[in-house]
Structure formats: structure tokens, C-alpha cells
Amino acid sequence: MRPLDQLRSLKAKLSAVIVAAVAVTVTVVAVGHDAGFPWIPVVLTAGLLSLGMIQLLARGMTSPVKEMADAARAMAKGDYGRRVTATSRDEVGELARSFNKMASELAAVDRMRRDFLANVSHELRTPIGALQAVLENLVDGVESLDPKALDTMLSQVKRLGRLVEQLLDLSRLESGAIPFHPVDFPIKPVLEQAVRESELHSRGELKEVELSCSIRPENLMLKGDPERMHQVVANIVENAVRHSPDGGRVDVSARAESDVVTIEVLDEGPGIPENEEARVFERFYRVDAARSSSDGGTGLGLAIAKGIVDLHGGDMRVEQRSPGCRMVVTLPGATS
Ligand SMILES: Nc1ncnc2c1ncn2[C@@H]1O[C@H](COP(=O)(O)OP(=O)(O)OP(=O)(O)O)[C@@H](O)[C@H]1O
Ligand SMILES: [Mg+2]
Structure with missing residues (x-):
């Protein structure tokens, strides 16, 4: 803790330092004069004492700025572990706290970049x-x-x-450079195509999975990019089929409530544990890494799907069901 850390502004701190220095000078001069000392030593002593007072009170007022300059130089060389002292409550302290926050965020981004590579x-x-x-x-x-x-x-x-x-x-x-051409398109063919593709895929893997597709109302239309939406649905259905047991069911459905379209894909596989629900949307994240990679999954599908749904202004989440997994996509822009 530094002497003036409790003061909330740099201006108040400077005022306190000046007032203290002047008070010391005036007191020493007055006392020296009253005691009958010659002027020159009295003035010199007063000057030295007020300088000492300034050194004491202003200690640490600007040191975070110097620390920040040193830390910034270290960051430029790739060391994101440095933090600066941020105990004061003035503008410098605020700057130091923002600097520390920025340093932690940069460290996290750097970690993500390394992991990604x-x-x-x-x-x-x-x-x-x-x-x-x-x-x-x-x-x-x-x-x-x-x-x-x-x-x-x-x-x-x-x-x-x-x-x-x-x-x-x-x-x-x-x-933000992904080709995105929003038009009004019917959802039915998009869902049906994704289901057909997954059916072929599951047959290729010699797995019996029963797929169903229902759309209410049948002619439900959505404003968005049909090719990108196909990519989203295809990934979710592919995941559902991949995780389904032999003989399991996968139900794909779409419905509209006011102008929001909800697409749901239900399967009877092992499901996604509650504490991993958000993590499956991270890049390269796989719940069972060993098994998924041997099945050919890279853990990018849901990250891309979520990015596309975000682009449409929608939301994507996992909901628990027993047994299995319920993947829900909500999108604005329903028309019929
Ligand atoms: N229906 C599901 N049931 C159980 N686990 C699932 C289901 N869908 C996704 N997961 C889990 O979420 C992880 C991430 O899914 P994602 O689609 O992003 O990747 P992937 O399917 O492994 O690979 P990719 O789609 O890139 O080929 C999967 O590896 C799996 O562990
Ligand atoms: Mg996938």
C-alpha cells in the first residue's frame, strides 16, 4: 500500500503533495526564524525537508506507468505473464487494472492460438x-x-x-467473409436432403438408424442462406446418426412460433453431459476425443454450425433428454 492510494484522483494526490510540501516549508521557516537561526540554513533545511516529504507522499504515484511500459515491451516479445501493481484508486490505478485485464485476455487469445495450431x-x-x-x-x-x-x-x-x-x-x-446470401426459402427440402445424406452415410457404416422428418406447417419458409442452413442441419443430423446406437431413432423436426423457427434433432445415443453442453461448440472440442477421432470427427462441425446460426441472428443449444441428445436451433425470420 502506498501513502496516497486511497485518494481517487491524480489531481487530489498532486494537491495533497503540494499542500504538504508548502506546510513543511512554512513550518520549518517559521520555527527557524523564531529560534533565531540565520536565513540561509533555515531555507535550505526547509527545502530539503519538503523535498523529502514529496518523495515520501508521491512514492508509487507514477511507478505503474513505468511498470506498464516494461510489461508492454515484454508482451511484444511474447511474454503475456507480466502484471502491474494496481493498488491505487486514481486514474493511473484504473489504467493499470485495464492493462492487467487486457494482458489476461491477450494471454488467453495466445493460448487459444497455440492450441488451434x-x-x-x-x-x-x-x-x-x-x-x-x-x-x-x-x-x-x-x-x-x-x-x-x-x-x-x-x-x-x-x-x-x-x-x-x-x-x-x-x-x-x-x-466475416463467408458467402451469405439470405433469401426466403422452404425449410422442408433442406431438412429432407440432410436426412437423406445421413441415411446414406449410416448405411455406408452398416448401421441401422431410423430417421424421421416433420415440418409444421409443411410449407414453412425461412429467411436465410439455404446452403449454409443445410450445412448446419447436415452436421447436427450427422452427429445424431453417428452417436445413435444400432437400431436407434433420429427425429428431425421444424416448427414456427410467431416469426421464430425452431429446428430440433433428437437421438437416442449417449447424449452430451450437462457440464459439456457449451464446450461442444468450441473448435476441436470432442466429448470423447479418442472415439470421435477414430470415427473421423474433428470437432469443428458444431463450431461452424454455431457461427452460421449466429450469422442468421439465431441461437443453438443442447438440451438434456434421456436417453440421448436434443439439439435445438432457433432462428428468426419465419414466413409461410
Ligand atoms: N448427438 C450427439 N450425441 C452425443 N455427442 C455429441 C452429439 N453431437 C455432438 N456430440 C459431441 O460433440 C462433439 C463435437 O461435435 P462436432 O460436430 O463439432 O464435431 P465432430 O462431429 O466430432 O467432428 P466434425 O463434425 O468436425 O466432423 C462430438 O465430438 C461429440 O463428442
Ligand atoms: Mg459433427
């Missing part, structure tokens, strides 16, 4: 490694160029292509 590298390495292994086997003659080898290579190239596409979408969403 590590995740991207990891996700790229897996398919590239698999491709390299097959190609090496082919070159060494260990394996022949049969349909199985070609199929492995194709699926890894598809995985790479999908990852690059997702990263591009994320970067476009963040920079």
Missing part, C-alpha cells in the same frame, strides 16, 4: 501419415495397387479435403 497440425498429421504409409507400401512392393489400398488413400484424401474445407469456413466466419 497444435490441433490443426495434429489433425493434418493423421491422414497424411496414413497416406504416406500406404504409398510407401506401394513403392516398396509390400502392397499392390488393389481397390483396398486405393480406397484407404481416397478416404484419407477426403478427410484432408474436409478438414481444409472446415478450416476455410471457420476462417471465413471469423473474418
